[in-house]
Amino acid sequence: MSDMPFHPACCTPLAYHFPLPSPVAGSAFASCGFEPSWLLIDDFQRSGVLKPASIERSVAKRQAEFLAGRLCARAALAQLGLPEVDIPIGEDRGPVWPQGVTGAITHGQGWAAAIVAPAGYQRGLGLDAETLLEPGRAQRLAGEILTPAELERLPTDPAQAALAITLTFSLKESLFKALYPLVRQRFYFEAAEVLAWSHEGKARVRLLTDLGAGWTYGTELPGQFCVQGSRLLSLVCIPAQDDERRFS
Numbered sequence: 001m002s003d004m005p006f007h008p009a010c011c012t013p014l015a016y017h018f019p020l021p022s023p024v025a026g027s028a029f030a031s032c033g034f035e036p037s038w039l040l041i042d043d044f045q046r047s048g049v050l051k052p053a054s055i056e057r058s059v060a061k062r063q064a065e066f067l068a069g070r071l072c073a074r075a076a077l078a079q080l081g082l083p084e085v086d087i088p089i090g091e092d093r094g095p096v097w098p099q100g101v102t103g104a105i106t107h108g109q110g111w112a113a114a115i116v117a118p119a120g121y122q123r124g125l126g127l128d129a130e131t132l133l134e135p136g137r138a139q140r141l142a143g144e145i146l147t148p149a150e151l152e153r154l155p156t157d158p159a160q161a162a163l164a165i166t167l168t169f170s171l172k173e174s175l176f177k178a179l180y181p182l183v184r185q186r187f188y189f190e191a192a193e194v195l196a197w198s199h200e201g202k203a204r205v206r207l208l209t210d211l212g213a214g215w216t217y218g219t220e221l222p223g224q225f226c227v228q229g230s231r232l233l234s235l236v237c238i239p240a241q242d243d244e245r246r247f248s
Contacts, residue, residue, distance in 0.1 A: 006046045010038035011068050014075045020224050021201035024237055026121025028079035031113035034068035036060040043067060049074075050086045068112035069105040076116040077101070094180070104128075104177050109231065124238035126178030130170045132230050138162035145169045147193045147208070163227070167203070168194045170234040171223045175205055178221075178236045183211040194223075201226050205236065 007013065012033035018024075039060050044051040049070045055063055073087050073095065082098065087105075090096045097103050103116035104127035115127050133141065135158040142151060142165050150168060154161045172189055180186070187209060197203035203223040210216045225234040 006048075007071075008038075008040065008043040008047055008067065010035050010040070010043060010064050011071060014072065016075075016079065019226050019228060019233060020235055021226065022224050024115065024117065024122065024125075024235070025239065027115055027117040027125070028076040029113065029115045030072040030075035030079070031111065032068055032072055033111050034064045034107075035110065036064040039064045039067070047071060048084065050088065052089050054089065065107040065112060069107045069114060072112050072114035073103060073105055073116065076103070076114045080116060080118065092180070092184075094177070102181070104174075106233075111231065113233070115235070120240055122237055123240045124178035124182055124236075126174035126176065126236040127233070128170045128173040128177065128235075129231055129233045130166055130173075132227070132232055133162050133166045133169075135159060135162040138165040141165065141169075145172070145189050147190060150193055163232075164197070166232050167197060167225055167234065170225065170232055171197075171203055171205055171236065174223060174234045174236040175221065178238050179211065179215065182238070183213050183215055185211050187211060195220070197223075197225070203234075 014030050014032050016030055018029045044067060049067055055066050070087055074084055085098050088096045095105055100119050101116055102119050102122050102125050104125045105114045106127045106129045108129050109131050115125055145165060145168055154164055171194055172192055175192055191209045192205050192207050195204045195206050201224050205221050205223055207217055207219045221236055223234060223236045
């Protein structure tokens with residue numbers, strides 16, 4: 001009899017390669033693909049992942065992405081030497097991490113990933129995956145996602161503009177995931193701007209509002225990203241060492 005833990009057929013084997021350009025101190029990363037049509041009724045139970053009532057009522061796609069994300073999170077925690085624990089959905093719809101751990105989960109277009117770190121290394125982590133917008137759709141959405149200053153900085157080339165718009169959307173999503181657990185205040189696209197980004201995968205974001213808990217207008221944070229085929233992955237980290245809310 002095999003001693004290997006059950007891994008559902010709807011999910012590809014877990015991968016641990018960190019695809020972003022800069023390592024994150026103290027962190028662990030895991031990813032996998034998923035195919036909703038291959039999800040079986042007992043995959044949650046056999047995987048040891050609790051299925052919340054809200055997920056029980058969801059379509060197969062939502063169930064599969066939830067399962068894949070939790071499997072990635074569990075695998076990332078295991079890399080830190082932490083025991084397998086349930087990661088429930090909180091009242092704010094975000095994942096509830098074990099005491100002393102911070103993390104983020106993302107999923108979309110048949111792929112899921114998670115990053116975790118001890119709170120002594122990272123105070124906040126925000127991870128977001130997006131499918132690159134087609135140029136025409138990107139232009140239609142630009143006014144909803146970008147500030148006036150960001151619109152002025154858009155590249156003139158349609159493909160590069162689409163990349164910039166997708167990246168701006170993703171970085172603001174990652175910023176929200178990293179900051180919300182600290183400020184417990186919702187904020188939207190107009191509350192931050194992407195100051196700069198490079199094709200090497202580095203970016204910088206700035207708050208355009210006061211969020212409380214010391215997070216004030218003008219606070220800047222570094223971000224990073226990578227493009228893998230039609231997928232863009234972004235990450236915003238808030239290190240725990242000292243008070244690194246303002247970076248030089």
